[in-house]
Amino acid sequence: MKTRILASTMLIPFFVCVFFGGVALKIAVVLLAAVGLDEFYKAMEHAGHKPSRVIGFGSLAVLAIGHVILNGFNPVFVMFWVIAVLMLSLVYGFDIDGTGITDSFGTLFGVLYVVLLFYQLVLIDESSRPVFIWLVFLTAYGADTMAYFTGYAIGKHKLCPKLSPKKTVEGAIGGVLGSVIFNMIFCLVVLKEFPWYIIVFSVAGAVLSQIGDLAASSIKRKVDIKDYGKIMPGHGGVLDRFDSVIFVAPALYLLMQFI
Numbered sequence: 001m002k003t004r005i006l007a008s009t010m011l012i013p014f015f016v017c018v019f020f021g022g023v024a025l026k027i028a029v030v031l032l033a034a035v036g037l038d039e040f041y042k043a044m045e046h047a048g049h050k051p052s053r054v055i056g057f058g059s060l061a062v063l064a065i066g067h068v069i070l071n072g073f074n075p076v077f078v079m080f081w082v083i084a085v086l087m088l089s090l091v092y093g094f095d096i097d098g099t100g101i102t103d104s105f106g107t108l109f110g111v112l113y114v115v116l117l118f119y120q121l122v123l124i125d126e127s128s129r130p131v132f133i134w135l136v137f138l139t140a141y142g143a144d145t146m147a148y149f150t151g152y153a154i155g156k157h158k159l160c161p162k163l164s165p166k167k168t169v170e171g172a173i174g175g176v177l178g179s180v181i182f183n184m185i186f187c188l189v190v191l192k193e194f195p196w197y198i199i200v201f202s203v204a205g206a207v208l209s210q211i212g213d214l215a216a217s218s219i220k221r222k223v224d225i226k227d228y229g230k231i232m233p234g235h236g237g238v239l240d241r242f243d244s245v246i247f248v249a250p251a252l253y254l255l256m257q258f259i
Contacts, residue, residue, distance in 0.1 A: 010232050011241070018133060021125045030064050033118040036238040039228040040114055044106040047223035050099055051106040052092045059085045059111045063119065073123055085111050114239070117246035120253045127256055131191070135198070136252055138182045139205035140212075140244040146178025147171040147210065163217045172210055179206035197259050204255075205248045212247025216240070 017028035037060060041051045059081070066077050086108060093104035124133045151171025159167040180202040187194045216239060220226065229237020 015137075018125075018137075021130055021133075025125050026064070026067075026122055029118050029121050030060065032238055032242065033060055033115050035229070035231065036114040036118065036242065037110055039237045039239050040110045041106075043219065043223045043225055043228060044110070046225055049106045050103045051110055052089070052103070055085070055088050055092060055107050056110050056115075059088075060115050063115060067122070072126055082112075082116070114246070117250060118242075120246070120249035123253050124249060124256070127253070129256065132252060132256065134186060134190075135183055135201065135205075136245060136249050138186055139179045139202060139252075140209045140248045142182035143175035143179040143206040143209045144213070144244060146181075147175030150174025150178075160214055163214050163221060167210075167214075175210055176203055176206040179203070179209070195259075197255065201252060201255050205251050208247045208251050209244035212244040215247070216243035 014028050014032070017024040034057065037056050038053075041053055041056060044051045062084075063078075063081055066081065067073070070077055089104045089108035089111075092107055093099050093101055121133065121136070124130065124136065147167070148171065151166065151168040151174065155168030155170045157169040158165070159169050159172055180199060183198055183202045184194060187198055216228075220228070227236030228239040231237050232241060235241050
């Protein structure tokens with residue numbers, strides 16, 4: 001526990017960047033996405049696959065540079081970017097003897113799963129209410145914390161024993177309640193208001209947070225690794241710590257577009 005708490009302090013520089021937003025946050029997100037993509041590709045390589053790092057990291061660079069040149073989010077550019085990544089990943093599989101379809105799909109999935117989902121944090125920061133970015137972390141980490149303690153205290157029914165033996169149904173419900181409570185406090189104290197749709201986001205976000213955690217666990221089970229990395233002792237790698245965050249961020253960004 002002590003190791004995990006000390007390791008958590010490594011996230012402080014990132015949250016400082018979140019606080020200031022703008023260029024600082026963009027740089028932090030690019031760095032996290034780069035490390036996360038490297039972790040994902042190493043996991044694929046551990047299972048014997050050969051994803052293209054050139055396509056993966058090249059895609060990250062193009063997205064970051066294009067965002068700066070176009071002065072923010074441009075849906076046409078992002079659509080072009082997604083299609084280009086898809087086509088390049090498929091072309092990468094043309095080498096029948098050297099690569100397989102899993103190598104193409106691994107390359108593509110890594111970009112969409114890591115780069116595109118991390119990108120949502122930048123979009124929230126550039127929205128009309130950038131302060132809402134804190135709701136992403138309160139939801140993800142609030143749900144994770146409350147799920148842990150609720151499951152430890154009263155958990156009896158296993159949620160997904162093959163993926164995560166310690167997770168329980170009671171813990172999952174506690175995680176949803178924790179998300180609602182933490183976000184409610186944030187809105188009332190910081191925003192001085194409590195928009196009705198925060199309840200919707202808190203519940204949906206908490207569910208997605210836990211799905212994101214289970215999805216990451218599923219991939220690790222498939223490729224037979226315990227953690228994606230060792231950058232944070234006790235926590236694992238970037239993907240181990242942000243697996244729930246990158247599932248919650250798109251949900252909040254999309255909700256903000258509809259409300």
